Amino acid sequence: MGGIVHIKTTKALVAAGLVADAAGLDAVAAKYAIGITPAISALIDRDDPTDPIARQFVPTTAELKTTADERVDPIGDLAHSPVEGIVHRYPDRVLLKAVHVCPVYCRFCFRREMVGPQGLGTLTPSELDAAIAYIAAHSEIWEVILTGGDPLVLSPRRLREIMVRLADIAHVMIVRFHTRVPVVEPDRVDAAMIEALKASGKTTYLAVHANHPREFSDSARAAVARLVDGGVVLVSQSVLLKGVNDDVETLASLMKTFVENRIKPYYLHHPDLAPGTSHFRMSIAEGQALVRALRGRISGLAQPTYILDIPGGHGKADIGASTITGGDGCFTVRDWQGIEHSYAPD
Numbered sequence: 001m002g003g004i005v006h007i008k009t010t011k012a013l014v015a016a017g018l019v020a021d022a023a024g025l026d027a028v029a030a031k032y033a034i035g036i037t038p039a040i041s042a043l044i045d046r047d048d049p050t051d052p053i054a055r056q057f058v059p060t061t062a063e064l065k066t067t068a069d070e071r072v073d074p075i076g077d078l079a080h081s082p083v084e085g086i087v088h089r090y091p092d093r094v095l096l097k098a099v100h101v102c103p104v105y106c107r108f109c110f111r112r113e114m115v116g117p118q119g120l121g122t123l124t125p126s127e128l129d130a131a132i133a134y135i136a137a138h139s140e141i142w143e144v145i146l147t148g149g150d151p152l153v154l155s156p157r158r159l160r161e162i163m164v165r166l167a168d169i170a171h172v173m174i175v176r177f178h179t180r181v182p183v184v185e186p187d188r189v190d191a192a193m194i195e196a197l198k199a200s201g202k203t204t205y206l207a208v209h210a211n212h213p214r215e216f217s218d219s220a221r222a223a224v225a226r227l228v229d230g231g232v233v234l235v236s237q238s239v240l241l242k243g244v245n246d247d248v249e250t251l252a253s254l255m256k257t258f259v260e261n262r263i264k265p266y267y268l269h270h271p272d273l274a275p276g277t278s279h280f281r282m283s284i285a286e287g288q289a290l291v292r293a294l295r296g297r298i299s300g301l302a303q304p305t306y307i308l309d310i311p312g313g314h315g316k317a318d319i320g321a322s323t324i325t326g327g328d329g330c331f332t333v334r335d336w337q338g339i340e341h342s343y344a345p346d
């Protein structure tokens with residue numbers, strides 16, 4: 001029942017055995033795009049109504065419920081966009097959003113109002129020219145982060161065009177991609193794609209978005225290995241999601257899976273206040289307790305930073321529970337078992 005079709009409609013969801021009937025889901029589909037790749041469809045256990053993969057990708061009527069604190073632009077991209085496709089919030093790095101399409105549409109997506117067939121689309125050639133010109137004109141930009149949407153939906157030819165232009169900008173040293181493709185469409189990551197991700201004189205980083213260890217199928221692992229062997233440095237990006245990875249077993253296993261696959265855990269995001277996503281959110285106190293439980297339980301190599309993107313465009317904050325209180329002269333430090341120790345150097 002894994003199927004070979006790319007699911008994009010409620011009818012296709014029914015045909016793939018992922019929902020019993022489409023009733024009620026057409027209203028969801030009218031607001032938010034649906035996308036499930038064959039690789040992801042094959043991972044879903046149809047007999048488990050709480051399957052953590054299904055929960056991330058199969059739409060539900062819970063998405064029709066919005067809460068007062070949710071926002072169309074939860075992390076304030078639009079407030080920091082000097083030209084179409086660029087978000088410049090921190091001095092030394094910019095987001096370059098060339099495309100607002102993804103191979104899958106995650107039900108918790110923080111940019112769900114901007115992505116999909118009805119979203120912001122792909123930059124036109126002249127918009128892309130203006131975005132590259134902006135980067136070239138701002139010598140403080142050390143890093144360009146290609147995100148979207150998912151930049152790896154672009155063909156190797158299109159990616160290479162962008163990389164060649166970035167290679168010409170002397171002050172840009174790092175190009176980072178944020179993508180779900182290695183996990184959701186692993187066969188796309190072929191030799192031509194990997195070559196296209198690299199630019200002469202620049203270092204390429206790629207943040208792999210995955211939220212559950214079961215996303216690492218054999219083909220996903222192979223795609224990740226091709227990237228690392230091809231000279232791309234990999235870091236992880238996950239979202240803490242109720243019903244997907246909100247227990248210490250799953251989180252520990254996810255982080256260890258990253259490390260085993262040569263992906264350095266980077267960020268664990270608290271879910272953003274995107275419309276119709278309240279069923280995915282837990283409290284920050286619950287998130288802090290989970291992150292604290294990881295410390296000591298798994299290797300330091302496997303520890304992510306717990307991050308909140310402050311609503312309104314104020315950037316990211318590290319919200320892992322602080323383990324130190326007090327001030328110069330006398331600090332109290334809490335160890336991984338919760339025991340407090342004083343630290344009072346002369």
Ligand SMILES: *Cc1c(COP(=O)(O)O)cnc(C)c1O
Binds near residue numbers: 087090316
């Ligand atoms: C998240 C984000 C970045 C990247 O932040 P890092 O902490 O470097 O990963 C850069 N610019 C914007 C606008 C962002 O939202």
Ligand code: SF4
Binds near residue numbers: 101105106115180
């Ligand atoms: S892949 Fe990223 S941008 Fe695309 S729907 Fe999922 S979370 Fe949103």
